[in-house]
Amino acid sequence: MSHPSVPRIGRTVAGLGTAAVCSAGLLAAPAPASASPGARHTTRPYPNLATTPPMGWNNWSYYACRINEKVVLDNARALVRTGLARRGYDTVTVDDCWMSRRRGPRDELVPDPVKFPHGMAYVGQQLHRMGLRFGIYTDVGTLTCEKYPGSLGHFRQDAQLFARWKVDYVKADGCNVPVPRGRGKEETYRDLYGQLSSALRDAGRPITFSVSAPAYFQFDGDRVWHRVIGWSSELGNLWRGGRDVAGRKSSPATKWASILYNFRYNANLAELQRPGRWNDPDFLLVGDSDLTRQEMRSQMSLWAMMAAPLISSTDVGKLSGAAREILGNERVIAVDQDPLGVQGRIVQQGRDSTVLAKPLANGDWAIALFNAGDAARTLSITAGAAGLPEAGSYRLRDLVTGRGLRSDGEIVARQVPAHGTVLYRVTPG
CATH class of the missing domain: 2.60.40.1180 (Golgi alpha-mannosidase II)
Incomplete structure (x- = not known):
């Protein structure tokens, strides 16, 4: 029997121009509703592995699927060379498209042999030698957003594989989730993310867990959305709340509009964050040549005020002096990483x-x-x-x-x- 699947709300905000973003009501995010989880589910809270908001680099917004071993390791070396790693940008995460299109003979995930000829354990080894942490992407559905194998039905197997590869951080998306008849969308997502959460807990290695579930409920009504954020904060350490920030190929106006949009929805979720459990409004575009210096400073300052994860998505080796200064501003980073852990x-x-x-x-x-x-x-x-x-x-x-x-x-x-x-x-x- 076929089941309807829930697609991603949007890998990019292409088409979300300034006029659309500024339409009435879209930017005026409402005050949070109750975020208490339903009584039917009991899950052990995930270990508190992110006492301050995670910092690092992810390829998605800048490179999308144009990713390979060289790109990842070159950006990692640039984090070290520029001093950004010393300032806290220490987690390098490989996003979607790192896998082969099919699982291996033992149903295991297989790195794309052209993109990652030495395998993912090698990538992790190289990152650890640089003093960095290794992050990787998966999806709780049947397929990832770009139609690579998802982890549905393989949660324990994949978690154990990540642990063997010495992964430190897992980002789990929620594309292509089949919702069985007679079961609700929220119940399905909660069950699948709960299974992966338990599998990561039991994998024998501390792995920071980034949950993307709330992003798939942003337009399902505030009560549901905030409830999903509530149980996501039990299952993982941080969670994506809504739309992806704009990608590299978007227009300058769309990039700024997406930063503004993500800021304005996330700034209204302060009641749902707590120290060690972080609202994530998506990547920093600081360093993108289409943004002005003021726009880059604003995103950095506003993300710091929101105690948001500071995850750069750009070509670190080509950062301008201004972008390096903004990303590396220790006074601003200190606001983000303040041990009190309060969202402004x-x-x-x-x-x-x-x-x-x-x-x-x-x-x-x-x-x-x-x-x-x-x-x-x-x-x-x-x-x-x-x-x-x-x-x-x-x-x-x-x-x-x-x-x-x-x-x-x-x-x-x-x-x-x-x-x-x-x-x-x-x-x-």
């Missing part, structure tokens, strides 16, 4: 502006003033409105320029450029 919250929202506030472990706060508009503007908020503790004065440090300021209670960013963000670290008193 929206404290002020205008038509084309957003202010977020985030408490930090040492008692400081991070404040981001984001101008999404097409003209420069001055943005401000009072310390009280931002939720800062009352104090006689506040010391501000611009985390991009390093410049220090002092305020008696109003936090101001003057003439923030179009698509720009000013990120302050604020010390009360």
Whole structure:
């Protein structure tokens, strides 16, 4: 009997132009509904293997299926050479299309012999020699999004194979999931991701688990979507919430629109994140030549404020000096990796502006003033409105320029450029 399958909501946002993104209601993500899982399922929480948001590199947005051993290892070497690995970008993940089209004689996943002639264990070995971690992609359905073999029916076998290859991180997509008659979509996804979660737990190696389930429920209604995020946070360490960020071949306007879209839905999910369990709004496009410096700074700053995984998807060896500086800004990275693990919250929202506030472990706060508009503007908020503790004065440090300021209670960013963000670290008193 054939079953309907659930396709991916979109490997890219091609066709999602600026006008579509800015249509009424699309960017105004609603407040979260209850995320408590249903009572029918009992699953041991996945080990807490990501005490801070994961950082690293993934090929998908830039290379898609044009991936091979050389591309992966060249980008890994570039992470080390540029110093980005020392700043935390230490997990190199091979996304879809690494496999052969058919499983092997023992039903095992087989690396494409042309793309990866030395096999995936070799790739992992080389990454570990560089001091990096090895990530790999699979899918809980019958096929991956690009129609390579999925893990459905092979969860334990594949998890054990990944462990033998010394994999440190698994990203599990949710394309081509058959939903049997008489069973709901959510129940099916929860069961399949639960099976893979258990298999990875029992594989004998600590493997950080990235769950893509919520991305397939973003348009099923907020109550369902947030509930799926709730059980995903029990099954894994981080989860993709919605659409993929735009790919390399998209227009500059589409790339910026996709960053804006992913920021605005994810910024409204702060209630559903908790320390060690991370909302993932997808890859950093910093380094893409189609983005302006202000747009690159904004994505980096906003992702840091949201305690989002910082996973670059570009050609690291061709990064401009500006892109290396933005990706490697240790002051901004520290906001993302702050051990308190709190996702920043929206404290002020205008038509084309957003202010977020985030408490930090040492008692400081991070404040981001984001101008999404097409003209420069001055943005401000009072310390009280931002939720800062009352104090006689506040010391501000611009985390991009390093410049220090002092305020008696109003936090101001003057003439923030179009698509720009000013990120302050604020010390009360």
